[in-house]
Amino acid sequence: MSDPLSRVFAALADPTRRDMVARLTVADATVGELAEPYDVSVQAVSKHVKVLEEAGLVSRSREAQRRPVHLEAEVFDLMTKWIERYRRQADERYQRLDAVLARMQEDEPGAAGSREGAAS
Amino acid sequence: MSDPLSRVFAALADPTRRDMVARLTVADATVGELAEPYDVSVQAVSKHVKVLEEAGLVSRSREAQRRPVHLEAEVFDLMTKWIERYRRQADERYQRLDAVLARMQEDEPGAAGSREGAAS
DNA sequence: ACCGTAATCAACCGAATGGTTGACAAATGA
DNA sequence: TCATTTGTCAACCATTCGGTTGATTACGGT
Structure with a gap:
């Protein structure tokens, strides 16, 4: 399952990740901020972000302690x-x-x- | 994972299924015909078609013993x-x-x- | 009626997913 | 220096996924 297209489709097959993408169109957000609305652990959200990142849908930078997530449209x-x-x-x-x-x-x-x- | 959009994205996350969709844009095909190019069993292809069907991407009719698969674009x-x-x-x-x-x-x-x- | 073809069902297997908890790393602010 | 905030890593668990083989159903063809 290594081709880019498969990764993108697979990443967006999850409703939570799709919702994250939707929210990231409004503004960049940290993992913690992204996690708030959902009833799951921060670690789980961290994993989701990783999946989005490997699909090339988001990127991360460093800004003090926070690592804001940025949508790559x-x-x-x-x-x-x-x-x-x-x-x-x-x-x-x-x-x-x-x-x-x-x-x-x-x-x-x-x-x-x-x-x-x-x-x- | 029950919403339609998730099913569509998940269905297309698999390269084999994406290839089937591509071939179905050319012409309808039976499960057996779809299976030929791939090195997997007919049963496996049958499962793939089922996934595509549940995503609403294809439909099947009956025509003698064959059940031709039709793309729903x-x-x-x-x-x-x-x-x-x-x-x-x-x-x-x-x-x-x-x-x-x-x-x-x-x-x-x-x-x-x-x-x-x-x-x- | 019987056989062959087309396809699905059923049970199983190994790998990947999405989730958990607990320990750790990195940067800041006191 | 030390505690806090922010996030990742690691191990584990249950479920799903893509694949297999074997049995079964649903139709023609002869």
């Missing part, structure tokens, strides 16, 4: 690209399929079986 | 919406931050220290 593009690519391919395929069905309908009206309401 | 929108929402929020925040830093630079040239607490 660029990594989102990795996912978006993957999704959009196949999303588009799938759409194109449906359009081709609809075209074929439409042609069948023209050639032999009444023989185009199931798959109603396909066109658009 | 609409579910991608769920992810895209989530991603885009926070992506945009993050971008906006950076713009605000840049504005603040720019203002600090104007007011006190040379006093715009390192990334102090910026947000609201």
Whole structure:
């Protein structure tokens, strides 16, 4: 499970981590601050942050004793690209399929079986 | 881990399942056909398809003995919406931050220290 | 009716996950 | 120097995950 895309998807598969990401879009936060709303130990949150960091979704700096967590939004593009690519391919395929069905309908009206309401 | 978004992200966190989705954008396929390229048992692939189905990414129909797997591309929108929402929020925040830093630079040239607490 | 094909169910296994508690490390402020 | 704050490391536990093999179901084809 070593490729970056898998790590990003896996990181966001957890609701708590997704919520952390959501909160980090508002402002950077320390592990302690991130932990407050959740009913889990600070150690658990520390682990979550580590997962996000290894996925490239966040980075940490040092500032006195605190290590503020910072969202790296660029990594989102990795996912978006993957999704959009196949999303588009799938759409194109449906359009081709609809075209074929439409042609069948023209050639032999009444023989185009199931798959109603396909066109658009 | 019951919410739909988590299931979609988790489903796509596996490279094999991502590859299956990619292939399903080209054409529907049976479990057996899907299994061929991979060096795993048909049962394992059947499980993968089940995961994709429970995530709402694919559906199955019945056609003689075969149960062709069909990609449901609409579910991608769920992810895209989530991603885009926070992506945009993050971008906006950076713009605000840049504005603040720019203002600090104007007011006190040379006093715009390192990334102090910026947000609201 | 019987056999073959397609796929799922069931039980099991090892590795990874998400959580815990307890001990430790690093930087600050008194 | 010493206590405090902040966070990580380590060991452990229960559950989930991806994989296996073996048995079983659901359909045609002949």
